[in-house]
Amino acid sequence: MKITIIGTGYVGLVTGACLAELGNDVFCLDVDQKKIDLLNNGGIPIHEPGLEEVVARNRAAGRIQFSTDVAASVAHGEVQFIAVGTPPDEDGSADLQYVLAAARNIGKHMTGFKVIVDKSTVPVGTADRVSAALREELAARAGDPAASFSVVSNPEFLKEGAAVEDFMRPDRIVIGHDNSAEGEKAAAKMKKLYAPFNRNHERTFWMDVRSAEFTKYAANAMLATRISFMNEMANLADQVGADIEAVRHGIGSDPRIGHSFLYAGAGYGGSCFPKDVQALERTARQYSQDLLILRAVEAVNDKQKLVLGQKVVQRFGADLSGKHFAVWGLAFKPNTDDMREAPSRVLLRQLLDAGATVAVYDPVAMAEAKRVLALDLTPSELARVRFAASPKDALTDAEALVIVTEWKAFRSPDFDQIKAALKQAVIFDGRNLFEPAVMAEAAFEYHGIGRSILTRT
Ligand SMILES: NC(=O)C1=CN([C@@H]2O[C@H](COP(=O)(O)OP(=O)(O)OC[C@H]3O[C@@H](n4cnc5c(N)ncnc54)[C@H](O)[C@@H]3O)[C@@H](O)[C@H]2O)C=CC1
Numbered sequence: 296m297k298i299t300i301i302g303t304g305y306v307g308l309v310t311g312a313c314l315a316e317l318g319n320d321v322f323c324l325d326v327d328q329k330k331i332d333l334l335n336n337g338g339i340p341i342h343e344p345g346l347e348e349v350v351a352r353n354r355a356a357g358r359i360q361f362s363t364d365v366a367a368s369v370a371h372g373e374v375q376f377i378a379v380g381t382p383p384d385e386d387g388s389a390d391l392q393y394v395l396a397a398a399r400n401i402g403k404h405m406t407g408f409k410v411i412v413d414k415s416t417v418p419v420g421t422a423d424r425v426s427a428a429l430r431e432e433l434a435a436r437a438g439d440p441a442a443s444f445s446v447v448s449n450p451e452f453l454k455e456g457a458a459v460e461d462f463m464r465p466d467r468i469v470i471g472h473d474n475s476a477e478g479e480k481a482a483a484k485m486k487k488l489y490a491p492f493n494r495n496h497e498r499t500f501w502m503d504v505r506s507a508e509f510t511k512y513a514a515n516a517m518l519a520t521r522i523s524f525m526n527e528m529a530n531l532a533d534q535v536g537a538d539i540e541a542v543r544h545g546i547g548s549d550p551r552i553g554h555s556f557l558y559a560g561a562g563y564g565g566s567c568f569p570k571d572v573q574a575l576e577r578t579a580r581q582y583s584q585d586l587l588i589l590r591a592v593e594a595v596n597d598k599q600k601l602v603l604g605q606k607v608v609q610r611f612g613a614d615l616s617g618k619h620f621a622v623w624g625l626a627f628k629p630n631t632d633d634m635r636e637a638p639s640r641v642l643l644r645q646l647l648d649a650g651a652t653v654a655v656y657d658p659v660a661m662a663e664a665k666r667v668l669a670l671d672l673t674p675s676e677l678a679r680v681r682f683a684a685s686p687k688d689a690l691t692d693a694e695a696l697v698i699v700t701e702w703k704a705f706r707s708p709d710f711d712q713i714k715a716a717l718k719q720a721v722i723f724d725g726r727n728l729f730e731p732a733v734m735a736e737a738a739f740e741y742h743g744i745g746r747s748i749l750t751r752t
């Protein structure tokens with residue numbers, strides 16, 4: 296099938312590459328000339344395991360192309376995926392300017408029948424706005440009188456760091472369409488497109504457009520709620536002297552709760568949970584409804600991002616001037632170089648505000664961290680941050696090690712080496728990578744999240 300993907304970011308590039316892998320003829324459009332040039336020169340703008348190989352293979356086979364040519368992109372695909380960003384507006388609602396600009400571009404150039412797929416995460420009712428924008432553009436020009444379209448909602452559930460795997464082996468495919476003749480025609484094309492992922496369509500959920508749009512927000516809101524719930528339990532566990540990891544196993548074994556996504560930590564970050572929780576709250580407010588749970592989820596998460604830094608201050612004092620710390624992990628989660636809303640940015644702000652100097656290390660996010668921290672910090676603050684060459688290098692002369700991201704490479708470190716490099720054998724572990732008892736045996740002072748069982752003994 297001939298497919299156009301509008302927006303060649305995390306979602307657009309992964310969608311395009313994976314659909315090409317299945318034999319489709321894919322045209323990826325972006326407004327960012329630098330990104331398109333990089334892709335055309337064999338580069339990949341993001342770190343995503345397995346993506347480079349899939350893109351390279353399909354480029355070589357002539358099944359995927361990258362361009363900024365809007366007219367050519369509209370002419371190419373019978374199915375047009377809109378996968379542009381939907382960042383938060385000033386009031387927290389999703390900013391739809393890029394989605395609507397993409398829709399208008401399609402309306403300006405289209406001929407014949409097109410399936411327009413809202414792949415971006417967009418508030419309930421957006422498909423109607425996309426349709427209206429298309430209709431306006433079609434009415435404003437003397438184009439093909441037979442031009443027609445149907446807008447379907449096909450939200451994306453992939454996780455960064457596992458995006459190719461998630462896309463290729465989805466646990467569900469949600470498709471919302473209307474039951475007009477065009478809507479049914481669009482649904483038939485979507486069914487054909489997604490057939491290779493689930494031959495009997497056992498994983499495809501067909502529904503109306505608004506329910507599909509809502510499903511995406513409800514899913515992210517539920518996941519964010521689990522995390523904030525566990526973080527709140529962890530903070531209480533710290534107070535009462537319980538171990539949140541034991542509690543996690545204890546509750547996760549109830550199939551109604553399940554083991555996944557129950558990890559307490561340094562708070563959730565990334566480009567999606569923070570903005571989607573806010574956007575859903577904003578949608579509710581438009582209908583005079585206050586989503587009390589989500590307000591709390593957000594408030595708990597904002598507080599949670601401060602917990603690691605507070606533990607450092609409690610241990611080393613409010614004035615950290617003259618003190619130096621090692622920080623392992625900068626990306627908002629492992630296997631990505633994404634620093635959007637990363638808890639590490641809050642931690643660095645706290646340590647620097649208290650007067651400390653830091654040495655930071657991340658296996659893949661160093662370049663992105665340099666870019667982002669140059670925006671977050673003043674030049675004099677930035678001068679107190681050293682970008683280390685390795686985990687070991689970051690440790691030199693630090694009072695303590697603070698772990699913010701659970702990269703695999705941090706899971707089995709050489710503890711003797713850590714102890715030798717640090718001034719004091721103290722570890723603050725924002726992701727509960729180690730066992731308190733093992734750390735005690737190795738003579739480390741260990742501060743996890745919700746694991747005060749150790750300090751009690
Ligand atoms: N990043 C993720 O893990 C996931 C993101 N989503 C949703 O998917 C959407 C896209 O997110 P990301 O891929 O992370 O965004 P991104 O920021 O990585 O990529 C968006 C791309 O769209 C391009 N763009 C903007 N306007 C354009 C236009 N008019 N024509 C062509 N290209 C245009 C931008 O230059 C950029 O390259 C968002 O709504 C997000 O919430 C959904 C599931 C997962």
Ligand SMILES: O=C(O)[C@H]1O[C@H](OP(=O)(O)OP(=O)(O)OC[C@H]2O[C@@H](n3ccc(=O)[nH]c3=O)[C@H](O)[C@@H]2O)[C@H](O)[C@@H](O)[C@@H]1O
Nearest residue numbers: 451452453454455522556557558560563564565567627628
């Ligand atoms: O809409 C989106 O963009 C995506 O948002 C999340 O994916 P992502 O943000 O890539 O990463 P997650 O693995 O969900 O992690 C998000 C944050 O929650 C944190 N987290 C996750 C799980 C957990 O148990 N505890 C926890 O603190 C992570 O450290 C990270 O900061 C969802 O998991 C995807 O299904 C969804 O498609």
